[in-house]
Amino acid sequence: MTTLVYLLEDDLDISRLIERSLAQQGMTTRAFRRLAEFERELRRQTPDLCLIDLSLPDGDGLSLINGNALPDTMPRVIVTGRGSVTDKVVGLEIGADDYITKPFEPRELVARLRAVLRRSRRTRATAGESTREIAMFGDWTADLTACTLIHTDGRKVTLSSSENSLLEAFLRAPGRVLSRSNLLDATQGRSNEPFDRSMDARICRLRRKIEKSPKDAELIRTVYGAGYIFTADVDWR
Structure with a gap:
């Protein structure tokens, strides 16, 4: 096609x-x-x-x-x-x-x-497959096949494809420090341009959707000089 x-x-x-x-x-x-x-x-x-x-x-x-x-x-x-x-x-x-x-x-x-x-x-x-990828963390349930998040209060949040890929990278490696390079590789977004701030911006977008306070992030924490770490426990269904 x-x-x-x-x-x-x-x-x-x-x-x-x-x-x-x-x-x-x-x-x-x-x-x-x-x-x-x-x-x-x-x-x-x-x-x-x-x-x-x-x-x-x-x-x-x-x-x-x-x-x-x-x-x-x-x-x-x-x-x-x-x-x-x-x-x-x-x-x-x-x-x-x-x-x-x-x-x-x-x-x-x-x-x-x-x-x-x-x-x-x-x-x-992935969304077209019969098996759904469901992950629960904190107050959220992530349906990665549908690119959606559902909060315990009933709110539903839609993720873009890039946000969905980034969240999945974190959910697959909870408690592990991921560098910008690791995240670029995991989301297939690596380019020849030396602009690592692009990953910072994508993480900022994702934080605004899942954190109680993006300025005081609890789920995706910055490890200065190393990268980011996803702190919540993840339960796959």
């Missing part, structure tokens, strides 16, 4: 470069220059992945990623000229699965998109 990618990019030269690079890998790209037409097409058909620029003629890509227009489990990757660490951390914290800055090497772009797609497809494939 052909991979369908939606590209929201108002620079025609960059748009053509991306379309050409993905076409060489057998992917189909539909390019949009404006947020309004992108959202209109999204309601008609859901792609396998979205590539989103941040600076748009009729809106801000961050608002799109942070809003409700994109399905929770659909991978979304930011491709932008904003290259500061702050912009990257914000983009990843609000839900992007990866953050790629311009100018970029087309081969690296393709490799990183493939990594994001592998994570997403693995999650969907």
Whole structure:
């Protein structure tokens, strides 16, 4: 099956470069220059992945990623000229699965998109199996096949594919210190870019969903100079 990618990019030269690079890998790209037409097409058909620029003629890509227009489990990757660490951390914290800055090497772009797609497809494939992966920890029950968390008070929280993979990595190794490198390997998110703050941002997103107080984390604790440790006991069902 052909991979369908939606590209929201108002620079025609960059748009053509991306379309050409993905076409060489057998992917189909539909390019949009404006947020309004992108959202209109999204309601008609859901792609396998979205590539989103941040600076748009009729809106801000961050608002799109942070809003409700994109399905929770659909991978979304930011491709932008904003290259500061702050912009990257914000983009990843609000839900992007990866953050790629311009100018970029087309081969690296393709490799990183493939990594994001592998994570997403693995999650969907697991969800389609009859055996469900259920883990209980603290006040939460995690259904990894459905990418959902249920709190003892009845609240239901949806996880993105990247958040689901990250939580699973912790649940598989409770009480063990995991370095950023360990977590990148476990979530298949390693890239050639020396940006370990990206993992910090993903953990921040996950903490906001499972911790009572993200600023005083109890479940995912930082081990300074070493990585992170998941402190709760885990009961698999």
